[in-house]
Amino acid sequence: MAEVGLGSLSLLRPKAKHGFTYHGFGVLGDEAAVDRERLIFETLFPTILSRWSDYAARNGLDRKDLHSSGAWRWRSLLSDAQAFWAHENEQWDVFVTCDVC
Numbered sequence: 001m002a003e004v005g006l007g008s009l010s011l012l013r014p015k016a017k018h019g020f021t022y023h024g025f026g027v028l029g030d031e032a033a034v035d036r037e038r039l040i041f042e043t044l045f046p047t048i049l050s051r052w053s054d055y056a057a058r059n060g061l062d063r064k065d066l067h068s069s070g071a072w073r074w075r076s077l078l079s080d081a082q083a084f085w086a087h088e089n090e091q092w093d094v095f096v097t098c099d100v101c
Contacts, residue, residue, distance in 0.1 A: 012086035019066055020078065027089065036088075041081035048077055 002008065015033055016026025029037070041050040049055040052074060056063040061070045080097070087095045
């Protein structure tokens, strides 16, 4: 992180999720972590289903195709929820994000 001018900040690791996070990089979560991630997702996006299989079914998407444009939209929302989850999990104080930066 120092190489890009961010000093001693560490790269936050998301909750590990098969098919979504890099193998070996995510934090293994227990049931409480899964529930917390779902709560964050549903708080940020109250009109979007938080489970991919439910979202895919409601939107006529193939739940096995995580690379369709519909899947990428949902994955982007999951990434936002995971970013907040990782920040909270590390107990950092300030969270800043921008979708157009």
